[in-house]
Amino acid sequence: SEAGIPPRVLEIAEGIRSMKIRGAGKIGRAAAEALKIAAEEYAGPRDLQVFKKYIGRVADILISTRPTAVSLPNAVMFVVSALKNAQDYESARSSIIGSANRFIEESLSAVKKISEMAARRIKENSIVLTHCHSSVAVSTITEAYRQGRVVKVYSTETRPFYQGRITATQLINNGVPVVQIPDSAVRYVMGEVDYVVIGADTVASNGAVVNKIGTSQVALAAKEARVRVYVVAESYKFSPVTLVGELVPIEFRDPTEVVPEDWLKQHPGVKVLNPSFDVTPPEYIDAIVTEIGVIPPQAAILVLMERLGWALEKIKQGVS
Numbered sequence: 001s002e003a004g005i006p007p008r009v010l011e012i013a014e015g016i017r018s019m020k021i022r023g024a025g026k027i028g029r030a031a032a033e034a035l036k037i038a039a040e041e042y043a044g045p046r047d048l049q050v051f052k053k054y055i056g057r058v059a060d061i062l063i064s065t066r067p068t069a070v071s072l073p074n075a076v077m078f079v080v081s082a083l084k085n086a087q088d089y090e091s092a093r094s095s096i097i098g099s100a101n102r103f104i105e106e107s108l109s110a111v112k113k114i115s116e117m118a119a120r121r122i123k124e125n126s127i128v129l130t131h132c133h134s135s136v137a138v139s140t141i142t143e144a145y146r147q148g149r150v151v152k153v154y155s156t157e158t159r160p161f162y163q164g165r166i167t168a169t170q171l172i173n174n175g176v177p178v179v180q181i182p183d184s185a186v187r188y189v190m191g192e193v194d195y196v197v198i199g200a201d202t203v204a205s206n207g208a209v210v211n212k213i214g215t216s217q218v219a220l221a222a223k224e225a226r227v228r229v230y231v232v233a234e235s236y237k238f239s240p241v242t243l244v245g246e247l248v249p250i251e252f253r254d255p256t257e258v259v260p261e262d263w264l265k266q267h268p269g270v271k272v273l274n275p276s277f278d279v280t281p282p283e284y285i286d287a288i289v290t291e292i293g294v295i296p297p298q299a300a301i302l303v304l305m306e307r308l309g310w311a312l313e314k315i316k317q318g319v320s
């Protein structure tokens, strides 16, 4: 139930659900921010157990907004795990606020580190293709452009939600020459491209990358043309539960994102499928750049062990 939960917290949850807040990193940071606000604006009894239950409810509301990006449950688990050692209500409340701040800070510094590391892997005068809108990819490409490594960027429009327009706008505002192409033109331009740089919503323990629908098609065209594919992703986009065989849930969104409602009504026999993400197998990815280093996708398990040990402990104990 949403009773007693601050309106600003519910607003953030709704923002994630409606995609006003989108992109895996932003979603994770927004969830941490929501938990922080929830702790700050808590108005219930000053009782540890009651407060823990309340934070649990907020966590559930946030996690239920969108299913695919693991940055969301990872951010929530990171913040909430601060409750573990709290002896009383006061320390519980301040540890939620403290760990939310830490998540946000570390996330932003990871994005910066990754951009610097990934930019160095792009040779001078390169042409880069990116898909959807990834803040880490935009930041990497911008950094590489400033170092003279990128001369042109192909940005796919990314139907049906057109996140590619956000990418094109941000790149051009950063001074980066950008060419917007329809998704169907990816193979047509691939012969000219030197690198594909994309973000991730979730990285599985076998190195498979879940990202915006169409990413696997981009990777396929890149492999055919022998173009390198770099994934830029913070360690909290790695999914602990995939280690024990869980699949990454793929979000399906409303048909009206694909065709207008009127048209659907006029063509009642037509079914519409709108998967929001797809899976790119590790064989199609040359490297994943994380804040702890550049790894081949097959080494994803090392990132999980180094960074998400706390989550692995929980899995071992059978708690989710």
Ligand code: RUB
Pocket: 022, 023, 024, 025, 026, 069, 131, 132, 133, 134, 135, 136, 137, 163, 198, 199, 200, 201, 211, 212, 213, 276
């Ligand atoms: C966004 C998307 C992005 C990743 C990474 O999907 O697939 O590539 O989330 O983004 P949606 P970032 O628009 O459906 O949220 O690098 O900003 O975390």
